[in-house]
Amino acid sequence: MKILYHHRIASKDGQYVHVEEIIKALRKQGHDVIVVSPQLVEQSDFGSDGGWVSKLRQNVPQIISESLEFSYSIWVFCKLCYAIMKHRPDCIYERYNLFLPSGIWAKKIFQLKLLLEVNSPLYDERKKYGGIALNRIAKWSEYYAWRNADHVLPVTRVLASYIIKAGVPDSRITVLPNGIDPSLFYPSDEPNRDKEFHDKLVIGFVGFCREWHRLDQVLKLIASEENPNLMLLIVGDGPVIEQLQELARSLQLQERFHITGLVDRQNMPHWLNQIDIAIQPAVTPWASPLKLIEYLAKGKAIVAPNNPNIRELLSDDVNALLFEPENAESMIQKIREIIEDKSLRMRLQTQAHNTIKEQNLTWNHNAMRIERIFQENITQSGK
The missing domain is CATH 3.40.50.2000 (Glycogen Phosphorylase B;)
Known part of the structure; x- marks a missing residue:
């Protein structure tokens, strides 16, 4: 046609x-x-x-x-x-x-x-x-x-x-x-990691970060965990970056906090390769978040709000962990569960990738x- x-x-x-x-x-x-x-x-x-x-x-x-x-x-x-x-x-x-x-x-x-x-x-x-x-x-x-x-x-x-x-x-x-384009977004192995993320457990956020994403709470979680290999990676930019950098310094997490700034589309698969646990802290009630589907395709352990539109793609404890919307404590608890349970993390990662084929995304x-x-x-x- x-x-x-x-x-x-x-x-x-x-x-x-x-x-x-x-x-x-x-x-x-x-x-x-x-x-x-x-x-x-x-x-x-x-x-x-x-x-x-x-x-x-x-x-x-x-x-x-x-x-x-x-x-x-x-x-x-x-x-x-x-x-x-x-x-x-x-x-x-x-x-x-x-x-x-x-x-x-x-x-x-x-x-x-x-x-x-x-x-x-x-x-x-x-x-x-x-x-x-x-x-x-x-x-x-x-x-x-x-x-x-x-x-x-x-x-x-x-x-x-x-x-x-x-x-x-x-x-x-x-x-x-x-x-997604499956020729670009697919699970990758550890050797595809940059040196600073190799052998690390990386929590990742993609997008324009704002106050209501509560990434400050994620940094505090990293500081509280007895895991020196735990990191936060922000793939993007946003108005709260300076505050997050200041908080990271005060918590002595400078080496465990990385911000890419604005990333070209062709580099997005590379940066998603660096992430183990992908978070979607908030979402408008009608959206189909592109980054969420890219998280699925890359086989990430996903933490996302338990909203009706999110449940069209995700099922709690099947291909993601879902938290109470607008509840930072609930989000942090779900992230902590994935950090502390490797078998849960691996199961979520496998099923996340399977979702692309199951739902023809x-x-x-x-x-x-x-x-x-x-x-x-x-x-x-x-x-």
């Missing part, structure tokens, strides 16, 4: 990984994928926050920022129309965003089938964490996109419940979690499901 892939992501971060991997997997299946996206992201390095667009939105009143955001959808609609007339695609695949009805407009005018990938209930998320000025337009744009897509692809069943409440029938919803499998849904929708329409 010839697929028009449309997204409005301006930052090159974790969400862009999803975009890039789906496009790559669809092309691997033999499909011709035409991408319509902000030019800014194609020119950026991994880790970019959106450049001047992000700065503009931060420095103007919210009502102006949102008005510009909605107005941008008219420009995007023109780009989509041009791309459709030029390339004559068979269908449209769109990554949902707020204030973005453009794809639905284009699909209606050109009578094309549109699959809508949804990674977050953005109206609820933005209203909760940053507020919304154009409240009615924002909510309308979300419901309009969800209800008028031919099929909706949320990343979790929890997120699917939001879409069902918006009036989309369950028959037009397929849950499609994040995935790969980008190629996602691409095959997308292809199948497109074919079903196009066949039903008689085209």
